[in-house]
Amino acid sequence: MSITIQNVTKRFSRFPALDNVSIEIASGELIALLGPSGSGKTTLLRIIAGLEFPDDGGSIQFNGHDVSRLSAYKRKAGFVFQHYALFAHMNVLENIVFALRVMPRRMRPTEDAIRTRAKELLEAVQLTGFERRMPSQLSGGQRQRVAFARALAIEPAVLLLDEPFGALDARVRKDLRRWLRAFHERIKLTTIFVTHDQDEAFEVADRVVLIDKGVIQQIGAPADVRAAPANAFVSNFLDIPPRV
Amino acid sequence: MAGASSIQLHRHGSPRRATAESPVAKAILIAITLVFFALFLFLPLVVVFQEAFSKGLALFVRTFQDSYTQDAIKLTLLVAAIAVPLNTVFGLAAAWSLTRFRFTGRSFLVTLIDLPLWVSPVVGGLIYVLVFGAKGWFGPWLIDHNFRIIFAVPGIVLATVFVTFPFVARGLIPLMEAQGIKEEEAALTLGANGWQIFRRVTLPKIKWGLLYGVILCNARAMGEFGAVSVVSGHIRGKTNTMPLHIEILYNEYQFAAAFAVASLLALLALVTLFIKTYAEWRTEKQLLEAARDQHP
Amino acid sequence: MQERMGCNFVIAVSVSIESLSPHPMTSPSRPRKHALPGLGLTLGYSVVYLSLIVLVPFSALFLKTAAGGWEHFWGTITAPRVVASYWASFGISFFAAVVNGVFGVIAAWVLVRYRFPGRRILDAMVDLPFALPTAVAGIALTALYAPNDWIGTYLKPFGIQVAFTQLGIFVALTFIGLPFVVRTVQPVIQDLALEVEEAAACLGANRWHTFRRVILPTLLPSILTGVTLAYGRAVGEFGSVVFISGNLPFKTEITPLMIISKLEQYDYTGAAAIGFVMLVASFLILIVSNSLQSWHNRRLGIS
Numbered sequence: 001m002s003i004t005i006q007n008v009t010k011r012f013s014r015f016p017a018l019d020n021v022s023i024e025i026a027s028g029e030l031i032a033l034l035g036p037s038g039s040g041k042t043t044l045l046r047i048i049a050g051l052e053f054p055d056d057g058g059s060i061q062f063n064g065h066d067v068s069r070l071s072a073y074k075r076k077a078g079f080v081f082q083h084y085a086l087f088a089h090m091n092v093l094e095n096i097v098f099a100l101r102v103m104p105r106r107m108r109p110t111e112d113a114i115r116t117r118a119k120e121l122l123e124a125v126q127l128t129g130f131e132r133r134m135p136s137q138l139s140g141g142q143r144q145r146v147a148f149a150r151a152l153a154i155e156p157a158v159l160l161l162d163e164p165f166g167a168l169d170a171r172v173r174k175d176l177r178r179w180l181r182a183f184h185e186r187i188k189l190t191t192i193f194v195t196h197d198q199d200e201a202f203e204v205a206d207r208v209v210l211i212d213k214g215v216i217q218q219i220g221a222p223a224d225v226r227a228a229p230a231n232a233f234v235s236n237f238l239d240i241p242p243r244v
Numbered sequence: 245m246a247g248a249s250s251i252q253l254h255r256h257g258s259p260r261r262a263t264a265e266s267p268v269a270k271a272i273l274i275a276i277t278l279v280f281f282a283l284f285l286f287l288p289l290v291v292v293f294q295e296a297f298s299k300g301l302a303l304f305v306r307t308f309q310d311s312y313t314q315d316a317i318k319l320t321l322l323v324a325a326i327a328v329p330l331n332t333v334f335g336l337a338a339a340w341s342l343t344r345f346r347f348t349g350r351s352f353l354v355t356l357i358d359l360p361l362w363v364s365p366v367v368g369g370l371i372y373v374l375v376f377g378a379k380g381w382f383g384p385w386l387i388d389h390n391f392r393i394i395f396a397v398p399g400i401v402l403a404t405v406f407v408t409f410p411f412v413a414r415g416l417i418p419l420m421e422a423q424g425i426k427e428e429e430a431a432l433t434l435g436a437n438g439w440q441i442f443r444r445v446t447l448p449k450i451k452w453g454l455l456y457g458v459i460l461c462n463a464r465a466m467g468e469f470g471a472v473s474v475v476s477g478h479i480r481g482k483t484n485t486m487p488l489h490i491e492i493l494y495n496e497y498q499f500a501a502a503f504a505v506a507s508l509l510a511l512l513a514l515v516t517l518f519i520k521t522y523a524e525w526r527t528e529k530q531l532l533e534a535a536r537d538q539h540p
Numbered sequence: 541m542q543e544r545m546g547c548n549f550v551i552a553v554s555v556s557i558e559s560l561s562p563h564p565m566t567s568p569s570r571p572r573k574h575a576l577p578g579l580g581l582t583l584g585y586s587v588v589y590l591s592l593i594v595l596v597p598f599s600a601l602f603l604k605t606a607a608g609g610w611e612h613f614w615g616t617i618t619a620p621r622v623v624a625s626y627w628a629s630f631g632i633s634f635f636a637a638v639v640n641g642v643f644g645v646i647a648a649w650v651l652v653r654y655r656f657p658g659r660r661i662l663d664a665m666v667d668l669p670f671a672l673p674t675a676v677a678g679i680a681l682t683a684l685y686a687p688n689d690w691i692g693t694y695l696k697p698f699g700i701q702v703a704f705t706q707l708g709i710f711v712a713l714t715f716i717g718l719p720f721v722v723r724t725v726q727p728v729i730q731d732l733a734l735e736v737e738e739a740a741a742c743l744g745a746n747r748w749h750t751f752r753r754v755i756l757p758t759l760l761p762s763i764l765t766g767v768t769l770a771y772g773r774a775v776g777e778f779g780s781v782v783f784i785s786g787n788l789p790f791k792t793e794i795t796p797l798m799i800i801s802k803l804e805q806y807d808y809t810g811a812a813a814i815g816f817v818m819l820v821a822s823f824l825i826l827i828v829s830n831s832l833q834s835w836h837n838r839r840l841g842i843s
Binding site: 284402441510514520 | 574575576577578579581582583585586587589590593594596597598600601604643646647649650651654656662664665666667668669670671672673674675676677678679680681683684690691711714715718747772773775776777778779783795796797799800803806808811812815818819822823825826830
């Protein structure tokens, strides 16, 4: 599903978190939003998800339809939160099938169908057998995978990841990074992830969007950006010596 | 916020040698505290039960067989049965709107919710007399329609609602504030609508804070004296709650009977304390977990 | 690991991807501000509830007071008997709150720092004045300190009478305010950084010095907050006091009682006038308490 972000501005106080941001994302792309903290990248992700709404004049379009004012629960954007936001009082199984359980009755699958789907998702994230565990009993990496499976249960048209690997240790991070890339190769689900780690962005993404202070600094494939940084911010942020 | 930052939350921490007082000082301080508590907390409680049985078990039982006493108990239960659910719904609504959203006027609303805790209960009763009493705003209208609020049960319910409405909200607001809205947002992205989010995600998280607020609300509702005294008219058998009945018995020098009824309320207070302590403990565990999850 | 996970995921997800098409989505035309639902409903309900229960009745208080006219107002609130009641309600409350301040800090310290049998029960009991109905407390304290009962008996030979005197009011108000200081100071003591006390010890301060110069200043905002809370509660207190006070005119009548007596005489404006004074007083105490609490929070943030 293609996503068009047009003239999105978002003000929380005097200074805009996002200032006239426009991006075109083709269906099936894996995009990284890269920038320092406070750059507005998480705000943009939340606006795409429907957890925030752009100020007047901006719009978000999914496949050409304007969804700017549509609330998150109608958008079918799978969202993985930075600290997973698992439902602490539900076990792994209940977390994963939550989306299926809250569907309107006429669309809701049968209990058997739900259970089968849950099994598939658990297998996919390699957590078979963990159905009854509570989130507090899981490691960071395991919680991460539950959060993934949960978001995928709704068969989302786009996957949004907010610093998905930020809270994990370096080795797990590397593994999961490679896994994400491989997963994306097979599924080609439009995916946008936020990170402040440039290695992560460059290793995983098809294209990288560099943001600073709410303004887009550069968009391009990793190799292109490396070869031709657009301005001083980009070169500094990526530690590329500026061209003369 | 000190609570969240000190993950080194050593509650009732381990003994600290380098910074401990001398045993003598310790003993004196403990003694002072014990005497203070005994004098101001324990003795009054002991007095209630002792005096209740001072004229024997027979009188104790007879007090509760008296129809006026039974009416008082029934009225107290009725008032609580109305006021507590009403205030619980309010507390939930207020807590939801105040902790999940930011809007102008928020702090004014929070201050308003605390109001009954600052105002004398007598003023709390007074305001309803001013509105509904014989010389109040709606007084003449009510008389014409033969509908009584003051000196009748509706007035008692109103006054009780006023003095007890902060409790549920105050039990929930800090808890819901600390827990954050990430789980609710996650539920939103997974397709849940408002009621589903509330029922499946929020309610299970806040149940101990809710219990805490409800139990305090109930204790205050059953025990309220000042506000109810103003609006009730003290009509035996009709507008007498248990605390008012205690007053009547006491003023008639039926001390043992007064204390007998009082002992029932004292028992309720002890049960309330017990449940409250437990609910508080569970809420704190949840807060600790929430703090830990924010900084994994 | 990656390959296997990816493979299964393909099976799980790709089938559903095929059937993907965005739902027919229509954007509502109203601009949205909040993603989470329910603001309108919950806020609306709360505001209506509060208006009916609080704002309307309180406006009656203001309007009735104003309607009576200035002279009536001033005459009522400065009547000698009423003024005498101010001392009982506002003056004695102050002493009670201060006493609670002193003993409350000690109690909070003991409950937090020391281990002894029964500590947990004691800790739970601190909230008793909060949970116990005021009328029950009232008659219990009266029985306790009446001249021929319980403690009253022991004090009689010394010529000390507690019940039906201002001392009795003091005792009742101390009871009422007990939890406030203890509960406000306890968490602050718990969060005291141990290293600071150890540093003081290393620098040669004994415990008393450490307490006076290091710990007490840190606790001060919370102590003051607790004292203010206790004071605010004591000022309005009725049920616990009205039994033990004996209600002797000009001596042990409390201001809320004045309101009731005005109502019994159907002098609504008079009652409203005194109620107004109490409201203003509560409001002032509330403002002081809020400022102290901001100070308290700012101090905690630094420490």
